[in-house]
Amino acid sequence: MTDDDLLRYSRHLLLDEIGIEGQQRLLDASALVIGAGGLGSPVALYLAASGVGRITLVDHDTVSLTNLQRQIAHDMAGLQRPKVASAAERMRALNPGVDVRALPEKADAALLDAEVPRSDVVIDCTDNFAARHLVNAACVRHGRPLVSGAALTLDGQVSVYDSRGREHPCYACLFPPDAHVEDVACATMGVFAPLVGIIGSMQAAEALKLLAGFGEPLAGRLLMLDGRRMQCSEIAVQRDPSCPVCGG
Numbered sequence: 001m002t003d004d005d006l007l008r009y010s011r012h013l014l015l016d017e018i019g020i021e022g023q024q025r026l027l028d029a030s031a032l033v034i035g036a037g038g039l040g041s042p043v044a045l046y047l048a049a050s051g052v053g054r055i056t057l058v059d060h061d062t063v064s065l066t067n068l069q070r071q072i073a074h075d076m077a078g079l080q081r082p083k084v085a086s087a088a089e090r091m092r093a094l095n096p097g098v099d100v101r102a103l104p105e106k107a108d109a110a111l112l113d114a115e116v117p118r119s120d121v122v123i124d125c126t127d128n129f130a131a132r133h134l135v136n137a138a139c140v141r142h143g144r145p146l147v148s149g150a151a152l153t154l155d156g157q158v159s160v161y162d163s164r165g166r167e168h169p170c171y172a173c174l175f176p177p178d179a180h181v182e183d184v185a186c187a188t189m190g191v192f193a194p195l196v197g198i199i200g201s202m203q204a205a206e207a208l209k210l211l212a213g214f215g216e217p218l219a220g221r222l223l224m225l226d227g228r229r230m231q232c233s234e235i236a237v238q239r240d241p242s243c244p245v246c247g248g
Contacts, residue, residue: 022212030054035125036083038196041073046204048091060106070193112138136171154227156199173240
């Protein structure tokens, strides 16, 4: 760690839970962020600001004017650019010491099988059921912890699915892949702008806890936020013995 690093991350170093050893673990870590939109924006920026050494962003979409109401990694200059390029530029400006890879591609099974094993943690910031199941299945296959979040209208949720521990459920234990789920887009239902910032910040916090090795991650717990009352609730999530993905 350089003198500049000691100054930049000094507020982390003052925390007993992180300190020099925890910050060094962040500097040595690799994170994979799937989605560079509403949730991915705060995740990417906080991971970069916190000094996660290698961050890979995956998103095949481009920046549109409707995104700017909530996707804070982008601005007017980024319109029509790939979201990963826009976000990566902001991350590098915030912290030039972070190695950012921008992949303007769809997160299909092949890409995930290539990128997930290279990462210490995966953060799912996608906005549809099918993509979340693809990401979850890849994390189970390769034994990587998954931080998953969702936000729509004024409701949000976040959890950690860590298949490294046989006692913890995966995403499919809670949301079976064969269940009939109708995806609802924020283009039709709307989303409260700060909500994605709150949930994305929670995802970033869970990812940093996992990488630095402190605290109690949300594994086995689903945290839900009611933005109308700004009230959080939590439910315990059990591993499904008949889960088709993790095998229970």
